[in-house]
Amino acid sequence: SGRWARAMAILREFEEKCGTPIAKLRQVADAMTVEMHAGLASEGGSKLKMIISYVDNLPTGDEKGLFYALDLGGTNFRVLRVQLGGKDKRVVKQEFEEVSIPPHLMVGSSDALFDYIAAALAKFVATEGEGLHVSPGRQRELGFTFSFPVRQSSIASGSLIKWTKGFSIEDAVGQDVVGELTKAMERIGLDMRVSALVNDTIGTLAGGRYYDQDVVAAVILGTGTNAAYVERAQSIPKWHGLLPKSGDMVINMEWGNFRSSHLPLTEYDQVLDAESLNPGEQIFEKIISGMYLGDIVRRVLCRMAEEADLFGDTVPPKLKIPFILRTPDMSAMHHDTSPDLRVVGSKLKDILDIPNTSLKTRKVVIELCDIVATRGARLSAAGILGILKKLGRDTMKEGDKQNSVIALDGGLYEHYTEFRTCLESTLKELLGAEVSDNIVIKHSNDGSGIGAALLAASHSQYL
Numbered sequence: 001s002g003r004w005a006r007a008m009a010i011l012r013e014f015e016e017k018c019g020t021p022i023a024k025l026r027q028v029a030d031a032m033t034v035e036m037h038a039g040l041a042s043e044g045g046s047k048l049k050m051i052i053s054y055v056d057n058l059p060t061g062d063e064k065g066l067f068y069a070l071d072l073g074g075t076n077f078r079v080l081r082v083q084l085g086g087k088d089k090r091v092v093k094q095e096f097e098e099v100s101i102p103p104h105l106m107v108g109s110s111d112a113l114f115d116y117i118a119a120a121l122a123k124f125v126a127t128e129g130e131g132l133h134v135s136p137g138r139q140r141e142l143g144f145t146f147s148f149p150v151r152q153s154s155i156a157s158g159s160l161i162k163w164t165k166g167f168s169i170e171d172a173v174g175q176d177v178v179g180e181l182t183k184a185m186e187r188i189g190l191d192m193r194v195s196a197l198v199n200d201t202i203g204t205l206a207g208g209r210y211y212d213q214d215v216v217a218a219v220i221l222g223t224g225t226n227a228a229y230v231e232r233a234q235s236i237p238k239w240h241g242l243l244p245k246s247g248d249m250v251i252n253m254e255w256g257n258f259r260s261s262h263l264p265l266t267e268y269d270q271v272l273d274a275e276s277l278n279p280g281e282q283i284f285e286k287i288i289s290g291m292y293l294g295d296i297v298r299r300v301l302c303r304m305a306e307e308a309d310l311f312g313d314t315v316p317p318k319l320k321i322p323f324i325l326r327t328p329d330m331s332a333m334h335h336d337t338s339p340d341l342r343v344v345g346s347k348l349k350d351i352l353d354i355p356n357t358s359l360k361t362r363k364v365v366i367e368l369c370d371i372v373a374t375r376g377a378r379l380s381a382a383g384i385l386g387i388l389k390k391l392g393r394d395t396m397k398e399g400d401k402q403n404s405v406i407a408l409d410g411g412l413y414e415h416y417t418e419f420r421t422c423l424e425s426t427l428k429e430l431l432g433a434e435v436s437d438n439i440v441i442k443h444s445n446d447g448s449g450i451g452a453a454l455l456a457a458s459h460s461q462y463l
């Protein structure tokens with residue numbers, strides 16, 4: 001029928017606009033490398049902030065003692081403590097607790113958010129068990145993983161540049177987030193020192209390096225997306241400090257804010273961006289990360305309902321509600337292998353109030369999920385290629401046997417199998433078989449929490 005043809009036309013047009021042929025991915029990777037250079041050359045030189053993290057030493061395995069970490073950067077935050085036993089014993093014990101953030105605190109005041117966090121931390125500290133305690137007379141020390149863009153001013157201080165991922169707390173912008181946390185801890189009488197401020201990518205890099213010295217970069221694919229890597233300090237023109245002894249400096253790219261004319265953007269992406277809390281910003285993140293993928297699918301479905309009556313004569317009202325279709329639900333539909341696509345049918349019914357969908361309609365939904373996930377995964381692979389190019393590790397050198405490991409983490413990477421396998425096969429395709437043998441993508445499960453604790457250890461006031 002004419003309606004079906006119209007629906008197919010919308011689908012095909014969307015597919016075409018989302019296309020990521022290898023040649024385009026190479027352009028994206030090259031643009032990423034160019035922007036990395038620009039961001040390292042001068043402050044404000046690029047959309048990529050290329051933030052100097054002040055982490056010039058990554059964990060070696062010798063770290064010892066009891067350390068805490070706090071991981072804030074999405075819908076949940078986690079508190080964690082680890083007992084480090086040094087080279088042979090490594091992580092002797094590790095305990096954590098996950099606490100969800102009430103939505104009103106994500107858009108309230110800085111004090112309210114940090115008071116809530118400090119209270120949860122104090123409660124966790126109170127559960128410190130037998131044999132787990134800091135040496136007498138010593139203050140507890142914490143690594144703070146704060147996964148929003150921060151202008152770092154030392155290893156343990158930095159001001160918030162802007163919120164992302166649905167947070168919007170105006171009075172915190174420009175403030176030193178370590179100061180905000182420290183004040184909140186003081187208000188409730190919790191005696192703890194923040195000895196390292198990092199974000200999840202740097203935590204993941206540190207956690208990955210603790211177990212594998214070949215780790216050179218870390219990428220997070222979760223609610224948001226970001227990457228960090230180890231740069232030579234002398235290749236950072238905007239760094240005017242002393243050259244660190246190691247010669248290295250970890251760079252927090254903030255790659256979620258990358259954009260390029262080579263990115264395949266559609267009209268749906270443009271509207272999503274315009275209606276977002278941060279229009280014009282985080283464009284790469286908005287086509288790749290878990291916060292947005294489901295909503296892109298919803299937007300295309302909505303158009304198909306409006307212009308091609310995909311779900312009958314009226315547009316299902318719930319289809320108009322932003323973010324109602326979450327990426328975990330999208331991935332559940334995408335992975336549906338039942339002959340009648342029963343998962344797709346029940347998700348459409350339960351989430352969007354659309355009952356009795358035909359098999360043919362369900363297939364369209366899966367195809368849409370595939371288009372959106374494939375674009376995100378392939379662009380992520382292109383971003384990783386950009387980093388490898390910057391490091392000169394995208395080609396084989398004569399007699400070169402060095403391995404490069406990229407630590408990956410985040411709920412999207414961990415749970416969205418189609419996304420993960422597409423990312424990995426695309427990177428292989430981009431690198432070619434020979435180079436691929438020396439590049440390893442490694443899931444660094446919860447590297448970020450333990451990484452922050454490790455960095456607290458290596459930046460302890462008692463060293």
Ligand code: ADP
Nearest residue numbers: 074075222223290291328331410411412415416
């Ligand atoms: P955060 O990024 O908030 O710190 P995570 O790394 O755990 O936390 O990532 C959580 C995000 O991962 C969710 O917001 C969601 O977008 C995505 N995600 C979680 N589970 C799945 C899933 N099963 N399929 C696809 N995406 C998922």
Ligand code: MG
Nearest residue numbers: 073074200222
């Ligand atoms: Mg996280």
